[in-house]
């Protein structure tokens with residue numbers, strides 16, 4: 073274990089609790105604050121490797137099958153798809169695609185897996201490969217975020233969306249643009265996100281159709 077990891081409580085917790093990455097706790101914190109997994113059964117995760125967000129998504133989707141067996145919106149099964157350029161170790165009952173999600177062919181994968189049905193939730197922890205130059209990295213990340221935001225067309229009315237952005241020059245404009253698509257957009261920096269990192273999550277609630 074590296075020195076940095078040995079001092080990192082979230083890294084140790086992830087090892088202990090069987091999560092593939094410490095990032096799991098960022099999503100769990102977002103869930104605690106915004107309850108984004110309420111009644112979610114059809115979920116898309118963009119930029120999934122090594123897979124801890126998929127593990128979290130599967131846990132909630134599975135629990136929801138029992139939790140929301142009522143007269144309101146519910147399903148008797150869940151469908152979760154993850155995509156990454158990197159190869160992922162398989163997760164049972166989760167569809168994993170190895171592809172660049174900005175490629176047009178990825179839309180075919182979405183349509184064939186979800187059979188044209190609308191999604192309850194889209195989550196993305198995707199990030200560009202950092203060069204170390206905070207300015208150009210931030211610009212590149214926001215460009216990627218605009219591509220990610222295009223996937224919001226697959227959301228159902230009132231569906232939710234999580235996206236990782238880097239704070240910096242173009243952040244405000246992206247925030248304003250995202251607000252056009254959702255009833256409410258909140259920014260949130262989880263405690264488990266490293267302080268030195270300029271990452272921040274935008275939580276789009278209640279997709280407007």
Ligand SMILES: C[S@@+](CC[C@H](N)C(=O)[O-])C[C@H]1O[C@@H](n2cnc3c(N)ncnc32)[C@H](O)[C@@H]1O
Pocket residue numbers: 092093095096118119120121122123124125126155156157158171172173174197198199200
């Ligand atoms: C921080 S990691 C995700 C960690 C993941 N949420 C977890 O909990 O295991 C970001 C991932 O985004 C992926 N990524 C970035 N751009 C992508 C793209 N255009 N297509 C597919 N994957 C992409 C990277 O390959 C990387 O694995």
